[in-house]
Amino acid sequence: MFTGKRYKISGTTLVEAKLLNRDIIGVDVNDVALERCREKVDFEHEGADGKVYIKKGDARHLAFIPDESIDLICTHPPYADIIKYSEDIPEVLSRLKVKDFIEEMKPVAAECYRILKKDKFCAVLMGDTRQKGHMIPMSFDVMKVFQDAGFKLKELIIKEQHNCKATGYWKTNSVKYNFLLIAHEYLFVFRK
Template sequence: MSNQKVSFKTEKELQETILQEKARGTPDLEIGQKYGVTFRYIERLITRTQGLNISALKVSKKIKTLYPKDFKEEQTTVWSFKQRGNWATHSGEYRGNWSPYIPRNVILKYSNPAELVLDYFCGAGTTAVECKLLGRSCIAFDINNKAIELAKKNVDFNALLQQLTFNDEKKHPQILEPELLVGDARDLSFLQITHAAHRTTSHENCVIFKGDNSIDLICAHPPYANILHYTDSKEGDLSFFDIDGFLKEMAKVAKESFRALKPGRQCAILIGDTRRKKHVIPLGFKLINVYLDAGFKLSELVIKRQHNCKTTGFWYAN
């Protein structure tokens, strides 16, 4: 609590005021300036009180469109999205969520309609929403039950089959409702793979097998090693491990991924690099090695350009 501009008798009083501001939709920048608190302070307060790391307590989920306007699949290995994408229920409210353009490109490139996509770091459900829009079957899970609650709200929208016919992909056999669960990415043995054809909007489930060689595509965005925390130190939350510990835990995830994926299919992982004591730690390359050690081969290395980073400017100064 530094540079406090408005005085409070107790810290609790300050925190309650900040939460009220957040509920009114006041931007973090304004709260930071008014109450002399850091971005990290606000973030921790929200994560502790809400059970998940979200930027806004007030988000309108009115759907304007189910499609990204003028979407074209990426053709090179440098992907650049000037806007993060706000079609369907997508929004930037869940901190560190990925732009829906990323799973959309991955899903279109590496899977076919009705195939089964797994995202074991579900967060707010961006991949699951894209699977629903693109006629893929999806299992997504997260260590945090609050994230899964949010993801369930995000996949809960009405879409008609004819609205979902997309570009050249003529075949959309059916709208498949994603299956969202609480689980730990380091152990996929709890997964009950249900037959895609039975996982329609009617939720008729039919368990056919569990385990090896059952997933058509893995599409996931791991937590960041001790940079952004997703929970208030929940057991198993990999965002609390520092680099070496994080890579060690991710080795378990990679091993499980190799086991669960059908032979010859793809596992797409997005990870950012980081800095320690001002020097770059090539976390991306280190993580690639972890997956190579688990048996994968590298088929593409894609760079995503960074635009409009919120943590510049005021927050660096504070």
């Protein structure tokens, strides 16, 4: 079941793309996320006349999108199993532990490469985690997966996270086991 009560899916990328008057294809494997996105883009704004197509699909299999047809990709995958977006949708990548998750990002990167037009950009927002008090820099593994798929890294942007809680599991353990809280994510901007 989708755990939408605790974890908010925002649909912000679609909203911003619509405001920029782009034609958009939004893809997610989770019906709850898709419904949320449909609600968010259901607004009128002067000059925002692009087509909005919201589609249930697995980012590893985007056969409904032709080769080299997309001008810009913005993707924000789960950070392996840190946040469980769903317990019972088999395709949801947040069911996977880090090693398997990285493996399954290979077909995602391959599909992104296939559908993107040459010279265009693919932006991937990705974060890291900790295990037993040590950093697991899985975002760099994802970066490598996209490079291996053929992309060139154009920019590496560090995005501060302003919503880190000063309480709870991570805060308590950071004091107990003496480690820093992760307060940033990476925005990898690749070029095909």
